[in-house]
Amino acid sequence: MKETKDGYTNHRSTEQRQHIMEILQQADRHQDADEIYRKARWNFPRISLSTVYRTLQVLKEMGLVEEHQFGSRRYYELPDVDKHHHMVCIGCGRVFEFKCSSTDKLKSRISKEEGFKVIDAEVRLAGYCPDCQKRMTISIDKNRVTTIKQEVK
């Protein structure tokens, strides 16, 4: 019999857990605990944040939910059929997703070279999203204008 992290040997299906699972299914992107909590309260006004955290913990242990940490926040989402990776925008903090098929090669290579049994490979990119690149261009233009004015003086 498999023993879970908190010492329990079994899991029970409750309305709250089902609803949290639905919220995860309906979302098209990762959400943090508080986001899920606020949505859940719409149907279960008395649900507590701890229940959300505990449920996510259980779902994670069962492999039904993936947890990602960006900055100091943790986000949750259902495992994707074809796995995606994340790009974090340095400018606005938004997290974007992209696909990458070449990670399988990497996994097998590292397994061989390092004696590590690789379960999961995750690529994280940091950079500037199209919007923030545009903003940067504008502010660079501003500086240029200023410089020209000074030269004209």
Added chain:
Amino acid sequence: MKETKDGYTNHRSTEQRQHIMEILQQADRHQDADEIYRKARWNFPRISLSTVYRTLQVLKEMGLVEEHQFGSRRYYELPDVDKHHHMVCIGCGRVFEFKCSSTDKLKSRISKEEGFKVIDAEVRLAGYCPDCQKRMTISIDKNRVTTIKQEVK
């Protein structure tokens, strides 16, 4: 004049900052703030943890230090000449390092395909280190023995 995040326009070189930089240089792997704090106290018994955090923040902004987050903890290290990536062991939680040269290709591909200006690419692997694989084998063997005994009964 470049304005820093905390509103200051300049940085000063103090004994504490120099020493924190030395601690980072002497380490051969990433350390968290508390680890650096404990080492720093050996020479500066009255240094405070906030100073460590504030210094790391400054060094990070100056690009002299890299920050990585694993689980709920943040780790700091000097930028490597040839960048390495991280493998987190699911069994023991230790973080290992490995090199990977193929990320440059990935960066340029994503830049083109997604319109994202990629500054940094990080690969994170999760799996089991050699030690934990050994432990797993042992515990599987144990179960097998148990099963055999039951069959013999």
Added chain:
DNA sequence: ATTGCTGCAAAGCCTTTGCAGGCGG
């Protein structure tokens, strides 16, 4: 009837911030 789940409140953990004094340039 058990065993596990829930809400609530409180505690924990890491990180940040406010402030008054003090040092660096």
Added chain:
DNA sequence: CCGCCTGCAAAGGCTTTGCAGCAAT
């Protein structure tokens, strides 16, 4: 001397935990 840095203490933000009552099996 001005501006930046430091230690201390306190606050912050997110997550976990203790507990008593309740619900699922």
